[in-house]
Amino acid sequence: xxxxxxxxxxxxxxxxxxxxxxxxxxxxxxxxxxxxxxxxxxxxxxxxxxxxxxxxxxxxxxxxxxxxxxxxxxxxxxxxxxxxxxxxxxxxxxxxxxxxxxxxxxxxxxxxxxxxxxxxxxxxxxxxxxxxxxxxxxxxxxxxxxxxxxxxxxxxxxxxxxxxxxxxxxxxxxxxxxxxxxxxxxxxxxxxxxxxxxxxxxxxxxxxxxxxxxxxxxxxxxxxxxxxxxxxxxxxxxxxxxxxxxxxxxxxxxxxxxxxxxxxxxxxxxxxxxxxxxxxxxxxxxxxxxxxxxxxxxxxxxxxxxxxxxxxxxxxxxxxxxxxxxxxxxxx
Numbered sequence: 001x002x003x004x005x006x007x008x009x010x011x012x013x014x015x016x017x018x019x020x021x022x023x024x025x026x027x028x029x030x031x032x033x034x035x036x037x038x039x040x041x042x043x044x045x046x047x048x049x050x051x052x053x054x055x056x057x058x059x060x061x062x063x064x065x066x067x068x069x070x071x072x073x074x075x076x077x078x079x080x081x082x083x084x085x086x087x088x089x090x091x092x093x094x095x096x097x098x099x100x101x102x103x104x105x106x107x108x109x110x111x112x113x114x115x116x117x118x119x120x121x122x123x124x125x126x127x128x129x130x131x132x133x134x135x136x137x138x139x140x141x142x143x144x145x146x147x148x149x150x151x152x153x154x155x156x157x158x159x160x161x162x163x164x165x166x167x168x169x170x171x172x173x174x175x176x177x178x179x180x181x182x183x184x185x186x187x188x189x190x191x192x193x194x195x196x197x198x199x200x201x202x203x204x205x206x207x208x209x210x211x212x213x214x215x216x217x218x219x220x221x222x223x224x225x226x227x228x229x230x231x232x233x234x235x236x237x238x239x240x241x242x243x244x245x246x247x248x249x250x251x252x253x254x255x256x257x258x259x260x261x262x263x264x265x266x267x268x269x270x271x272x273x274x275x276x277x278x279x280x281x282x283x284x285x286x287x288x289x290x291x292x293x294x295x296x297x298x299x300x301x302x303x304x305x306x307x308x309x310x311x312x313x314x315x316x317x318x319x320x321x322x323x324x325x326x327x328x329x330x331x332x
Contacts, residue, residue, distance in 0.1 A: 065200050071105070072178055078107045079180040079192040086184035090118045104164055104197055112181075112189040114146055121165045135160040136172045139232045147234070149181035149191050152215075156208050159237030164197055173198050174238055176205070201238055201329040203291075206311045209235060209327050210289075213242045214315040217325060221317040222252075229255040235327075239298045245324045247285055249277055252323070256299035270295040271305045280312045284324045289313040298330055307331040 060073040078100060081089035093100045093107045100107045101120045109118035114131040130142030141160035148156040156179065161172040177195035184190060213235060216224040228235050228242050235242045236255075244253035249266025265277050276294035283290045289312065295305035310328030317323065 063202050063204055065202060067196055068199060068202055071194055071196055074099070074105075074107065075178050075180055075192055075194050078194070079182040082109065082184055082190050082192055083182045084185070086186050086188070087117075093118050094120050094123065096120070105194060107192065107194045110145065110191040110193065112146075112149075112191070114142060117190070134232075135162055137161055137232065141177075144234050145177070145179055145191060145193065148179055151212070154181040155179060157205055158234065159205070162195075162197075176237075200332060201240065203309070203311070203329065205237075206240065206327050206329055209240065209242065210311050210313050210325055213325050213327070214313050217244070217315050217317055217323065219318070221319060221321075225253050228253060231255070239301070239330055240327050241299060242325060242327045245277065245281060245326075247281060247322050247324065249281060257297075276310075280310060280326060281324055284312045284314040284326075285322075296328075 060069040060076065063069045063072060078089070078093065081092070090109065092098060093109065095101060106120045107118070108116065108120065110130055111117050114129050116126050116128050116130060119125050130145060132140075133142035134140050137160075139160045141158050144158045144160075148158055157176055158179070159174060159176045162175045163170050163172055175195045175197050176199045177193050179191050179193040181189060181191050213224075213228055216227060220227075225244070227233055228244070230236070241256040242253070243251065243256075245251050245265075249264050251260045251263060251265050254260050266281070267275055268277050269275050272295060274294050276292060276296075279294075280290075280292040283292060291309060291311050293307065293309050296308045297303045297305055308328045308330050310326050312324055312326035315323055315325050
């Protein structure tokens with residue numbers, strides 16, 4: 001009866017795209033046990049002022065994983081060396097076996113224009129520009145380094161696929177690189193970076209992703225949707241992606257599950273009967289931002305629901321429209 005009711009409702013919601021997800025056997029209505037019904041426009045408090053931006057954590061203790069904390073502390077310490085000593089700090093970064101260069105973990109430094117000035121795994125590449133560097137999927141991570149450096153925080157994460165150095169297995173894996181932009185005593189600005197291969201996703205990664213998407217929407221309005229859809233952009237990594245809803249529950253952007261775009265999913269429930277869309281919209285409208293847990297399938301994988309923790313944030317567009325932007329991480 002639930003599946004039949006869901007199909008009846010869907011038929012009232014306009015033309016369908018090819019093979020909607022909820023019509024795939026065991027992909028949506030059957031396996032997830034989801035019932036999609038027409039949502040009513042949701043009332044909520046008028047947005048008087050934009051919610052304050054949640055800053056990217058600058059202290060290593062803000063992260064839950066030891067590897068992540070250690071890496072952030074390493075980059076912070078290296079950035080402090082550059083701030084105090086400028087180019088005199090560079091020689092120490094190149095010493096294999098030192099604090100700065102151990103196995104697959106190393107500190108490297110770019111100039112403000114993207115040129116490499118310290119790159120311990122391959123010193124011969126020093127002097128090359130990172131601006132044109134792309135990962136094996138076409139993500140321009142070199143340009144994204146500079147975008148993070150020029151962000152209000154002047155620090156943050158870039159996620160891309162790369163091969164581990166000096167390994168026989170040359171398959172690309174996910175790498176998350178943390179960077180800090182710092183000014184040396186000479187006045188020269190540098191980017192100090194180091195990365196983790198195959199890290200566990202941190203909540204701080206998701207907050208940075210959502211905050212950056214919110215800033216983009218604040219400046220560009222719905223024109224930002226094209227950037228948020230781009231799988232080579234900064235809003236796709238591992239199993240994460242950005243989605244956008246109206247306050248009434250219409251999903252206006254979901255590049256991972258395009259079948260739900262344009263539909264009111266306010267009453268959509270997960271396998272445990274939780275109306276998660278209603279919950280996270282209420283949370284964002286009332287508190288400005290926050291976290292919610294529910295079950296949802298991974299993109300490009302099995303359609304079976306998995307535990308997901310999602311961060312949402314209310315954002316006001318230049319034309320005054322209020323939207324909810326979110327992203328989440330799946331339990332390992």
